[in-house]
Amino acid sequence: MNQIDLRTRIDRVLYSEDVISRRVRELAQEISDDYRTRGHAADAKGRPLLMACILRGALVFMADLAREMTIPVEYDLISVSSYGNGTAPGAVRLVKDLERPIEGRDVLIVEDIIDTGYTIEYLRRNLESRDPASVRVCTLVDKAARREIKTQVDYIGFELSEDAFVVGYGMDYAELYRNLPFIGVLKQEYIG
Numbered sequence: 001m002n003q004i005d006l007r008t009r010i011d012r013v014l015y016s017e018d019v020i021s022r023r024v025r026e027l028a029q030e031i032s033d034d035y036r037t038r039g040h041a042a043d044a045k046g047r048p049l050l051m052a053c054i055l056r057g058a059l060v061f062m063a064d065l066a067r068e069m070t071i072p073v074e075y076d077l078i079s080v081s082s083y084g085n086g087t088a089p090g091a092v093r094l095v096k097d098l099e100r101p102i103e104g105r106d107v108l109i110v111e112d113i114i115d116t117g118y119t120i121e122y123l124r125r126n127l128e129s130r131d132p133a134s135v136r137v138c139t140l141v142d143k144a145a146r147r148e149i150k151t152q153v154d155y156i157g158f159e160l161s162e163d164a165f166v167v168g169y170g171m172d173y174a175e176l177y178r179n180l181p182f183i184g185v186l187k188q189e190y191i192g
Contacts, residue, residue, distance in 0.1 A: 006177055010167070010184035015158055017181040020140075020169055023157050024061070027138065028068030031155060035106065036071050042133035043106045048072035050105045052098060052127065054119075055079040057112035060170035060178070061140045061157075065110065075110075076100055080119055092122040102132045111139040112170050114153060115146035124151075141166065141183065158183075165191055 015023075034040040035049050048071070053062040055077050066073055079096035107127055114120050120137055127135050138155035145163040160166065167173050168180035173191065 006180060009177075009187050009190045010180070011187045013182050013184045014160070014164070014166060015169075015183040020157075020181075020183065021064070024064045024140075025068050027155055027157055028065050029070065031065075031108065031138065032070040040134065040136070041106055043104055044133065045104060047105060048074045050100075050102060050107050051075040051110050052102075052107055052123075053077050053110045054112070054123070055096065056178070057170045057172065058110050058140070061112055062110040065138070078123070080123060082119060092119050094126065102127060102130050105132050106134045107132045107136070108155075109135065109137045111137065113141040113143055113166070114139045114151065115143040117147050117149040117151035120153075121149060121151050140169070141171075 041049070051062060051066060051073055053059060053075055056079070062075065066075055076098045077096065078094075078098050080092050081095050082092055109120065109123055109127070111120060114137075120139075124135055124137065136154040137152065139153055140157040141160050142153055142156045142158070143160045143163070145161055164185045165173065166183050167177035167186050168183045170178050171183065172178045173186055177186070
């Protein structure tokens with residue numbers, strides 16, 4: 001197979017590796033403080049915060065975030081898929097569920113990017129129906145320019161006001177670019 005340099009397909013870098021690393025540390029500290037001292041911990045049994053990582057895009061972010069946390073955490077993985085072509089807007093289906101029960105647990109959904117809001121709202125409703133102590137949302141990128149429904153995001157790494165197609169640091173296009181250490185805008189000629 002002909003190997004290509006994916007970096008040549010990036011129009012511009014939005015967030016460098018250093019900027020992302022610094023912001024992830026800040027988020028981890030904020031979340032840790034909230035659950036340790038600011039009353040966000042609601043689990044009556046005092047179990048560790050459960051980070052629910054949305055596969056595949058949030059995997060890199062969640063791993064880095066978990067390593068920076070200063071409170072005990074556990075994590076689990078969940079995967080969803082948006083239906084395409086001919087289905088109702090926002091139609092989402094569960095592909096892989098969490099492996100552990102979340103009843104009475106504090107759950108933090110970890111997402112790479114939130115745009116329309118349909119996926120995160122589907123997941124929030126799904127997880128809340130399982131009677132957790134709390135459900136909060138953390139996203140690396142909040143792409144509010146594409147928001148179609150109202151959604152509550154508790155922790156935001158970066159707010160992206162433009163409607164650019166971003167890749168890198170776990171985010172992909174056609175399963176490529178996830179391994180780039182930065183977040184960049186994909187050149188238009190490589191989309192579609």
